[in-house]
Amino acid sequence: FRQYPQLAQKKIIMMPGRISRWKGQLDFLAMMAQLVQKRPDCHGIIVGGAEPGKEQFLEELEKERTRLNLTDKVSFLGQRNDMTTLYLLANVVCHMSTKPEPFGRTVTEALASGTPVAAFDRGGAAETLRACFPEGLVKPDDIKAFAQTALSLIDNTRPEIEIPWRFRLEAQTESTLKVYETLLARKQAQQ
Template sequence: MRILQALPALYSGGVERGTVEFAADLVKRGHESFVVSKGGPMAEQLRGQGSKHIFMPIHRKSLASFGQILPMRKLLLELKPDIVHVRSRMPAWIIFLALKSIPANERPAVVSTFHGMYSVTPYSAIMTRANHIIAVSKCVRDYVLNNYPVPDERLTVIQRGVDVDAFRQRELSSQWLDRWFRQYPQLAQQKIIMMPGRISRWKGQLDFLAMMAQLVRERPDCHGIIVGGAEPGKEKFLEELEKERARLNLVDKVSFLGQRNDMTTLYLLADVVCHMSTKPEPFGRTVTEALASGTPVAAFDRGGAAETLRACFPEGLVPPDDTGAFAKTALTLIGKPRPQIEIPWRFRLEAQTETTLQVYENLLSGRRAP
């Protein structure tokens, strides 16, 4: 098949990483893989894995983006993809408007993925116009069915898969550890409590600081690391976090690491990984990645993250917003030997690829039927 994925950009988020991994898996299986976006640091990785990236500024939520309708129409007529997979709302609008002027028998099948619980508006409803819809978790599926007139048979739950071998078949090299402890000598001989995620209020870094204040009273040998960068416009919240760290006397107990490109190694280093989003998260990719690394995870019992933990590591579930219970759970986890964590097939990259390809094939076979 010839498959075109469309998303705003290729930076470092979960949607972007999932798109690049899926594209690489498509190439391995002999399909033609194309991605259209405004580009970003991951475009080079995409090209290196055998996919083709097409630059097009389809990211802005503004009327200016509708200037891309004709270029998109031209691209679709030239590429003649079998499937167009839209992963965001503005690219979906541009693609659907471009398709309107293409004869119905020349149009590709369109698949959309709800990567989040989007606001219920006509703008978001464009994602329901696809021939088939994918939801990244059961909670997202329920949200779509409760808010849009979508027949159940047009919606499939496909969890975001991770390449378990890529995370688990690794080890901490002595060279990496030497560099790490030279850069962060305060982390030597410490239990590492890791909080991954971009700096954003709803990601829960304030709750993480409150939890760490309670944890270090019981275990002074614990050190928290907050891994993730502050996006433009979030710098003030980072300053707020730094002030709160000082207020809680955690300056020597919590370190901000910023954006990192060695996450797979950090998962192995951590003794516990924390997921503390203040609202239900559609999936929670860091949860699956950490568990794939064999590292225990503690997370509030809500949203897609809870679905993953319930299937893989239920002892890590914590009542929502209870930082005291979270500290107790983290304390319990670091006091035990590292557990054997099994990742069910549906959370693996090969499962995501095969199930998505089945959706594609069903759509195309339906079109070929008389």
């Protein structure tokens, strides 16, 4: 809060992910424009840096933020190394990719920290939410429905989030080791 005093006493709506058009930051700004009309106590944060060659898109996002009168309602935090703290600070995390992703890591990280997530119903993010927090699923590309879902999640201080074993690091490590053990067993059987 010392670095970003505008976040104090606000409901934080977080959009994590590198700055890239398909990650959905333009949709996030459009959604925030609707959200703050109903909940002026909300503040959006876009967390992630612009990769080389994407700086022009960051400038486009900043211009769109100004056009939507969100300059005092949305902050760009850039690349961060304190994601755990930011997930815990956020009231809602948004995943708004414009095309399906195989696995939205930010979705799982946010849910694992107990923060509700709203995401378009497509790709890996949708699979994760179906398993862990189906209340966060939103019809793809429906900005109005996304704002409504975010509104419904903002004050949910104890969301029912269930992280299945298969999403945990231990399960993924075990699964990977089993692949190696199977391959080693086959190789030994062939010798």
